[in-house]
Every structure is written in structure tokens, then in C-alpha cells.
Amino acid sequence: MKASIIATFFALFLTCTYATKEATKKNKKAKLYVPELDCDIKAGKIINPEFIAKCPPGCQDIKYRVYGTDIYASFSSVCSAAIHSGTIDNSGGKILVQKVAGQSGYRGSFSNGIRSLSLPRWRESFIVSEGKPKKGVTYPSTLEYSSSKSSPVKAESKKSAQDIKVTRNTDISNASEKSPEQADALRKEYQTSPGPVPATQVTTTMLKPTTTPEPISTTPKPTTFPATTSTTTTITAAKPRSAVHRVRDIGPSSVHPVYSAVAAAASSIQRQQPVAAFRKPAGSPVHLALETDLWKPGSSLFDTGFSSKEELNPKPLEPVSQGNPNCKVDLSFLIDGSWSIGKRRFQIQKQFLSDVAQALDVGVAGPLMGIVQYGDDPSTEFNLKTHANSRDVKNAIEKIPQKGGRSNVGKALSFVNKNFFLDTNGNRGGAPNVAIVLVDGWPTDKVEEASRLARESGINIFFVTIEGADENEKQNVIEPNFVDKAVCRTNGFYSINVPSWFNLRKVVQTLVKRVCDTDRLACSKTCLNSADIGIVIDGSSSVGTGNFRTILQFVANISKEFEISDTDTRIGAVQYTYEQRLEFGFDKHSTKQDVLNAIKRINYWSGGTSTGAAINYASEQLFSKSKPNKRKIMILITDGRSYDDVRVPAMTAHQNGVIAYSVGIAWAAQDELESIATDPDKEHSFFVDEFDHLYRFVPRIIQNICTEFNSQPRN
Numbered sequence: 001m002k003a004s005i006i007a008t009f010f011a012l013f014l015t016c017t018y019a020t021k022e023a024t025k026k027n028k029k030a031k032l033y034v035p036e037l038d039c040d041i042k043a044g045k046i047i048n049p050e051f052i053a054k055c056p057p058g059c060q061d062i063k064y065r066v067y068g069t070d071i072y073a074s075f076s077s078v079c080s081a082a083i084h085s086g087t088i089d090n091s092g093g094k095i096l097v098q099k100v101a102g103q104s105g106y107r108g109s110f111s112n113g114i115r116s117l118s119l120p121r122w123r124e125s126f127i128v129s130e131g132k133p134k135k136g137v138t139y140p141s142t143l144e145y146s147s148s149k150s151s152p153v154k155a156e157s158k159k160s161a162q163d164i165k166v167t168r169n170t171d172i173s174n175a176s177e178k179s180p181e182q183a184d185a186l187r188k189e190y191q192t193s194p195g196p197v198p199a200t201q202v203t204t205t206m207l208k209p210t211t212t213p214e215p216i217s218t219t220p221k222p223t224t225f226p227a228t229t230s231t232t233t234t235i236t237a238a239k240p241r242s243a244v245h246r247v248r249d250i251g252p253s254s255v256h257p258v259y260s261a262v263a264a265a266a267s268s269i270q271r272q273q274p275v276a277a278f279r280k281p282a283g284s285p286v287h288l289a290l291e292t293d294l295w296k297p298g299s300s301l302f303d304t305g306f307s308s309k310e311e312l313n314p315k316p317l318e319p320v321s322q323g324n325p326n327c328k329v330d331l332s333f334l335i336d337g338s339w340s341i342g343k344r345r346f347q348i349q350k351q352f353l354s355d356v357a358q359a360l361d362v363g364v365a366g367p368l369m370g371i372v373q374y375g376d377d378p379s380t381e382f383n384l385k386t387h388a389n390s391r392d393v394k395n396a397i398e399k400i401p402q403k404g405g406r407s408n409v410g411k412a413l414s415f416v417n418k419n420f421f422l423d424t425n426g427n428r429g430g431a432p433n434v435a436i437v438l439v440d441g442w443p444t445d446k447v448e449e450a451s452r453l454a455r456e457s458g459i460n461i462f463f464v465t466i467e468g469a470d471e472n473e474k475q476n477v478i479e480p481n482f483v484d485k486a487v488c489r490t491n492g493f494y495s496i497n498v499p500s501w502f503n504l505r506k507v508v509q510t511l512v513k514r515v516c517d518t519d520r521l522a523c524s525k526t527c528l529n530s531a532d533i534g535i536v537i538d539g540s541s542s543v544g545t546g547n548f549r550t551i552l553q554f555v556a557n558i559s560k561e562f563e564i565s566d567t568d569t570r571i572g573a574v575q576y577t578y579e580q581r582l583e584f585g586f587d588k589h590s591t592k593q594d595v596l597n598a599i600k601r602i603n604y605w606s607g608g609t610s611t612g613a614a615i616n617y618a619s620e621q622l623f624s625k626s627k628p629n630k631r632k633i634m635i636l637i638t639d640g641r642s643y644d645d646v647r648v649p650a651m652t653a654h655q656n657g658v659i660a661y662s663v664g665i666a667w668a669a670q671d672e673l674e675s676i677a678t679d680p681d682k683e684h685s686f687f688v689d690e691f692d693h694l695y696r697f698v699p700r701i702i703q704n705i706c707t708e709f710n711s712q713p714r715n
Contacts, residue, residue, distance in 0.1 A: 033141040034094055034131070037079055039064050043126040044074035045423070047144040049099045052131050055079035060090035062528065062563055062592075066116040068106035074099070074124035075423070076116075082128045084114040094131025101125060108706070110699040115528065115561055115706075120453050123418070146424065321389055323363020327516035330384055330427055331360075331369040332420050334412050334437040337403035338375050341440040345501050346402045349438060352504045357393040359512045364388050367516070368426060371397070374412035375405025380419070385426025409443035413450040413486075417457055432521045436462045436511070437486075440501075442469050442477045448485035460521045461487050464511065466498045493520060519627070527709035528561065529568035532586050532630040534622040534658075536614050538638040539575040539605035542667065547691040548604040551637055554663075554694040556599045558635065561702045564592040570630070571595045572622045576614035577607025578643075582621050611642035611672070615649035623658050632658045633705065636676055639691075641669040650676045659708070660684060661701060665691055683708075 034052055039059035056079070064077035072081040082088045082095045089112070103125050108118035133139055333356075335349055353371070360367045368388070371381040381400050387393045416435050421427045435454065442465075451461055463483045469476070479485065487494035493514060498504050514520070535555050539548065555573070562569040570590075573583040583602050589595045615636070623632045634653065653660060662676040664687045677684035683704050686697050 035141065035143050037143075039077060039079050041078055042075045042423075043072070043078050043081075043097065043099070044124060045145050046078075046097075047146055048140055050097065050137070050139070051143060052094060052096050052133060052139045053078070053143065054094050054131070055082055055088060055092045057090060057092040059083055059092065060113050062115070062561065066114055067108070067119045067122070068103070068125070069109040069111070069116055071100065071103060071106070071125050071127055072116070073103070073106050073119050073122040074126055075122070076126075078126070078128070080114055081116075081126075084109075084111050084116050085128050086112055087128050087130055096129045096131050096133075097126055098129075099124060099126050110561075110702055115702060120457070321361055321363045321366075323366025323368075323389075324361040324516070325365050327360060327367045327512075327518075328365070328428075328431045329367050329434050329515060329518065329521075330421065330431045331367055331515065332384075332416050332433075332435045333369060333371045334378070334409070334416065334435060335371060335373050335400075336407060336438050336440045337373040337405070338407040338440065338444075339404050340407060341402075343402060345440065348501050348504060350397050350400060352438075352508065353397050354394040355505060355508045356512060357390045357397065359508055360390065360515075362387070362390045362393050368428070368431075369393060370420065370425070371400065372412060372416055372420060373400065373403050374408060374415075375403035376408060377405070378408075378412040378415040379403070380425075383420065383425040384428075406444040407439065407441070408445045409437060409439060409482075410445040410447040410450040413437070413447060413454050413461070417450070417454040417459060421457075421459065432518055433457075433459045434462065434515055434521065435459050436464065436515070439463065439465045441465075441467060441473075442479075443482060444478065446479045447482050448479065451486040455488070461494060462511070462515070463487055463495045464498065464507070465495070466501050466504060468497065527706035529563040530631055530709070531562070531569045531633050531705070532623070532626040533559075533562070533569060533571050533633045533635065534586075534618050535571065535573045536618050536634060536636040537573065537575045537583075537602070538609060538611070538636075538640070539607065540577050540609040540640065541606045542609070542640050543604075543606075545604050547639070547665075550691045550694060552599055552602055554637070554698070555635075556596050557695060557698045558701060559595050559599065560592065561698070562592075564590070564595055566590045573599065573602065574614060574618045574622065575602060575605055576610065576617065577605050578610050578613075579607065580614050580617035580621075581605065582617075586622065586625060609638065609640050609642055610644045611636070611638055611676070612644040612646040612649045615646065615653055615676070619649070619653050619656060619658065623653070623656065631709065632656075634658050634660045635663065635701070636660065637663045637665070638668050639665040640667040642672055646672050647675045654678055661704075662686070663694070663697060663701075664688070665694065 034054045036054045036056065039056060039061065040063075059077065059079035060083050061080070064080040066076045066080045066084050067073040068076065068081075070085065072084075078095070078097060079088075079092070083090060087093075087095050102121065102123040104121050106119040106122065106125075108116045110116075333353060335353065337346065341349070357369060360369065362369055368384045370383040370386065372378050373381055382396050387396055413435070419425075420435075421433045423429070427433070454461060463486055465483060474480070483495045483497075496507050496511060498507055535558075537551060537555065543551070559571050562571070564571060566587075570586040571584075572586045572588070575581050575583055584598050589598055615634075618634060623634070626632045650660060658678075660676055660678045662673040662685045664670070664673045664685075666689060668687065670687065673685045673687060674681040686700070688694055688697065
């Protein structure tokens with residue numbers, strides 16, 4: 001009996017012990033999972049207003065842009081901002097991110113090895129702190145992304161990976177708006193379409209049509225296309241024309257024969273278009289993947305034209321250009337929709353845009369373009385990601401109706417600056433942003449301030465003005481010389497004046513050539529990607545081997561701060577004693593790592609100190625080969641007085657456009673350092689008593705280079 005009782009108690013004890021262990025395991029499993037970020041993830045891409053995440057090592061790199069100090073603009077790299085703020089270092093770690101309101105301005109600074117940039121304003125901000133959860137706050141274990149990082153719509157488990165690829169490439173699911181059932185229905189519709197499909201994107205399954213297809217609730221309704229002329233006439237009658245502008249309207253007999261023929265051909269084609277068509281949803285360049293199916297007039301909506309025994313054999317796809325790779329730019333055309341332009345000139349303007357689109361060769365590997373029409377208020381007709389080839393762009397241009405109103409160009413530029421070049425609208429980041437403004441006559445508001453802010457945001461502005469004000473009309477111009485105030489003053493590169501609307505077609509190639517000349521798009525340059533920097537290093541006997549290595553580390557630390565490539569900042573180096581030696585030229589190394597390796601390989605020379613001769617040598621061997629659009633910057637480092645004169649060589653370098661910084665150590669002569677440096681001396685000349693303290697000047701030199709760059713008028 002006792003043995004039975006003891007056994008029972010022992011069994012209960014084991015059961016309780018096991019239950020306790022299981023409960024402990026469950027508690028351990030309930031630990032918060034921290035999602036991981038990549039270095040290039042921007043805060044604006046993440047929907048969550050507050051979250052804890054883990055940053056990887058290696059985010060202390062200049063290619064991950066940061067805007068602001070303490071409070072950062074939302075298109076900054078989250079992890080790089082965390083390093084800049086001091087929350088983590090380059091080894092990574094957990095951070096807490098909180099979204100806050102947009103700021104009227106963001107101050108750039110150099111902190112913890114990262115240079116943040118200034119910004120006039122942005123719509124959303126964030127702050128970073130130590131990655132410790134707050135009491136009572138639940139943090140997401142997975143993050144929601146607003147664009148390409150967002151979770152795709154879940155398909156049925158039997159759907160293949162290729163089905164998902166089709167859905168992503170064609171965007172027919174439009175995951176943010178349609179349910180999985182709707183997306184599946186649309187996917188079936190496109191898979192059964194007899195339209196051509198690229199073999200590289202999807203394997204076509206041969207399907208037999210049924211004689212009585214079941215209705216699909218998500219099938220797009222047939223769209224009718226009214227004649228363009230009637231639409232324009234209705235709009236023209238809707239509003240009175242502005243009193244400030246004269247109406248430049250003309251009779252049919254005055255239209256240039258080229259544009260008359262084009263307009264007649266377009267009208268004829270439009271009249272022959274079928275009444276109904278299947279169209280894919282706008283908003284993404286799906287035209288590369290699938291073609292729309294046009295149905296014959298009078299045929300049934302579900303009549304495929306095949307018998308039930310025939311298979312749908314896809315037609316071979318016409319090759320679609322990926323775009324001109326030598327012209328990778330993101331373009332916004334601001335077109336004049338005001339009443340002053342008149343309906344006929346508005347049609348000429350659209351034909352001009354079509355000609356430009358054709359000449360550009362629009363494509364995902366080349367230029368992308370969108371259009372904003374302005375009148376009283378601006379509005380986007382289509383953005384960068386809506387169309388991915390010239391044919392679709394031209395079709396979209398043909399359908400644009402005239403807005404009417406006044407010519408508020410300044411308001412349109414502000415709109416483009418704040419709303420157009422966003423990642424969500426197809427902005428690619430690595431491509432220059434270009435805004436091309438077409439103006440009939442003159443604007444009815446001021447453009448100078450809006451243009452300056454747009455340029456400071458990195459937008460290259462071109463103005464194409466047609467039929468400027470005559471002597472009697474100049475009194476009506478609100479802002480005289482508005483073009484000069486709006487664009488970079490570079491010998492007319494950013495402005496084209498056309499005396500007559502009927503000469504507009506003659507400037508198509510000129511405009512395209514300028515837009516595609518990315519080396520000349522200086523308005524999108526920053527202090528970190530637009531210079532040729534020549535380092536002139538004293539290798540005299542007084543320096544010594546150990547201190548020479550310290551100088552090289554100082555040079556490497558400066559070089560790390562810049563964006564180095566063939567088209568960005570380039571670095572060259574000269575070492576001197578009594579003689580001079582070119583260590584490497586501007587065209588020798590095109591990546592940051594190659595430059596840093598080359599600096600490390602420089603061997604100490606030893607000898608005398610002829611600084612004046614070294615400046616002459618650098619001017620001849622380095623800066624004479626600098627590119628015209630580059631700022632020429634010389635950083636000279638010496639530890640003693642020169643055996644020769646430095647004033648004349650330095651003055652010659654200054655006159656040739658070289659911005660000179662002098663860094664003196666130990667026995668360097670203050671008067672020589674000031675003679676070498678560009679005026680004002682105090683901002684370009686530095687002295688330190690010990691080699692080991694050189695590192696202190698890295699942030700100051702970088703800051704002075706950027707401050708000087710940003711303060712120089714680029715308009």
C-alpha cells in the first residue's frame with residue numbers, strides 16, 4: 001500500500017517537473033525577434049512608424065547617403081544615420097527607429113566617420129536611438145515595406161514560382177489594391193490571351209478556349225476613345241483666358257506643313273481605332289512584359305476568334321528596346337497647358353514631346369520620362385515608372401488634354417521638387433534628375449526661388465522658351481530675365497530659346513544631346529562627387545619613415561570621404577623632395593578601394609624640400625589634365641620651410657582655377673602656408689605641431705570643401 005502511494009506521488013512530481021520545463025521553453029520562444037536591415041534601406045521605404053531592427057556591419061560607407069543631424073530625412077540610409085548619430089558603430093547592432101514629422105531644413109555635419117548632407121526640407125523624418133524596447137510597447141517582428149521590399153500577395157500553394165514572376169513583372173495583381181482572388185482572375189486572363197509574351201520571362205502554357213467562358217468580375221471594361229478635337233474644344237470653352245498673356249492662336253493655314261501632316265495622320269489613325277480594348281492598369285512599365293489585345297469592332301467581348309479545338313499559339317514578340325544605355329537619366333517634362341498657348345500650339349507641343357521621346361530611346365536601361373502639365377495648378381500626367389518604352393510614352397502623350405489657366409511655372413517647379421522624383425514614382429537614384437520646362441512666352445509667377453530649391457535638391461533644370469515677349473509685352477513680365485534666374489549659368493547650356501513654335505522641331509536633337517551629356521549635368525553634383533583632388537606630399541628627410549606613414553593615413557582618411565569614380569571625384573598624388581614624382585594621376589584609379597591601395601603603396605623618398613617646384617609640377621602633371629566640369633583642389637602637406645619660392649607658383653595655380661589647401665606640421669613656415677593657400681587663408685591653411693594630430697583636420701577640411709562648394713552660386 002505504501003509503495004503504491006509513493007509511486008503515485010513520484011509520478012505526480014515527474015509530471016509537474018515536465019510541465020515546468022515545457023512552460024520555460026515556451027517563455028524562451030516568446031522572445032522578441034528583431035528584423036534585420038541592409039545598409040541601403042531608407043527609412044521612407046518602411047511603413048512602420050516605430051520599430052527595432054538590427055544593422056549589419058559595414059554601413060559606414062559614403063554610398064549610403066544620410067541627410068540631417070540628429071533628426072534625419074526619411075530618404076536617408078537608416079543604418080548609416082544610426083552610425084552618424086553615434087547609436088552604433090561600423091560593426092552594426094540593434095537600433096530603435098521612430099518616425100517624426102518632416103522638417104523645414106536639415107543640417108549636414110561630419111560625425112563618427114560619416115558625412116551627412118544638408119537639405120532644405122522633406123516631408124518625413126526619423127530619429128535613431130539605442131535598440132532597447134520601451135515598456136508597454138510592442139514592436140513588429142517583421143517590417144512592412146512600401147515598394148519593392150513589400151510582401152507579395154500570397155498565391156495558392158500550388159502556384160509555381162514562374163506564376164509569381166509573371167505577376168510581379170506585369171503588375172497585374174497590383175498587390176496593394178486587389179485581393180488574391182482578383183489577382184488570380186487577372187492572371188488567368190493574361191495567360192489565356194493570344195498576345196505575344198517574352199520567352200525570357202514566362203513559359204507559355206497552351207490552353208484551349210471554352211465556347212462559353214465563365215464571366216470574370218475583374219475583367220477590365222471596354223474603353224471608348226473620344227476624338228481628341230472634341231475633348232480639346234470642350235476644355236477650351238470651360239474657362240476664360242488669362243488677361244496677362246496674349247492668346248497666340250492662329251488659323252489652320254498658318255500651321256507648319258510638317259505638323260499639319262502629323263496632326264492629320266494622327267486624327268486618321270484615331271478614327272480607325274477599335275471601340276473596345278483590353279488595357280492593363282496604369283502605374284508601372286508593364287508594357288515590356290505583355291501586349292494589350294485589341295478586339296475587332298462588332299465582335300463579342302469573349303470571342304477569341306478560334307474554334308474550341310484550336311490552341312492559342314502565341315505570336316512572336318516584337319523586340320522592345322531597353323533604352324539608350326548612354327543616356328541613363330530620369331526626366332520630367334513640364335509642359336505649358338495655359339490658355340495663352342492656344343489649342344493648336346498645344347498639339348504642336350505634344351508632337352515635339354513625341355519626337356523627343358523617340359529620339360531619346362526610352363527604356364529601363366536608358367532614359368525614363370514623365371510629364372507634368374501646369375496651368376493654375378500642376379498635375380502629373382504620368383510618372384517615370386508608368387511607361388518603359390518610347391512607343392508607350394508617345395501613345396500616352398497623344399491622350400493628354402489641355403488644362404488651361406495661367407502659366408504658373410514657379411508653382412510647377414515646386415511641385416516637381418517635392419513630388420515627382422520619388423522612389424515610389426520610379427526615381428532610380430543612380431540616374432541624374434532632369435526637369436525640362438517648356439514655356440510659351442513668360443511665366444505668370446516667379447521662378448527664381450523655386451528653381452534654386454530644386455537645383456539644391458539635385459535637379460538639373462532646362463528651360464525651352466518659345467516666342468518671348470516683344471517690346472510692348474515686356475511690361476507684363478512679372479520676373480525679367482527669368483531664365484537666367486532659373487538655370488545654371490553655364491554659357492547657355494541649360495536654356496534654349498525658340499523664336500517660333502514652328503521651329504520647335506529643329507531643337508529636338510539639340511535638347512536630347514544636352515540632356516544625355518551627363519558629364520555636363522553639373523547641377524546634380526555635390527561637394528563629394530565633383531572634384532579632381534591632387535595631394536602634394538612632402539617626402540623630405542625631416543619627415544622620417546614613421547611620420548610619412550602617418551601622412552599617408554591622413555591622405556587616405558580624406559580620400560575615403562569622397563565618391564570616387566571616372567565620372568565622380570578623382571584622386572591624384574605627387575611626392576616631392578628636391579625633385580618631384582607622380583605617384584598616380586587622376587585617370588589611374590576609378591574606385592575608392594583602388595585609390596586607398598595606391599596610397600598605401602607610396603614609398604618614402606627622403607631628400608630636400610622644394611615646395612615651389614612641387615606646386616609647378618602638380619599644375620603641369622595633374623591639374624592640366626583635369627576635366628572641364630571638375631573643381632580642381634590641391635591639398636599640400638609639408639613639415640618645413642621650402643628651399644625655393646612658393647608665392648609665384650601658388651599664384652599661378654590660383655589663377656588657373658586651383659583651390660589650394662595647405663597643411664603644415666612641426667617646422668612648417670606660417671607665411672609660406674598662407675601664400676600657398678587660397679584666400680581667405682584662415683579657411684584654407686592649417687597648422688599642427690605633431691604628426692599624430694593630423695587626423696583632427698580631416699573633418700575641417702571636408703567641411704570647408706563642402707561649405708565652399710555649396711556657397712558658390714550654381715545658378
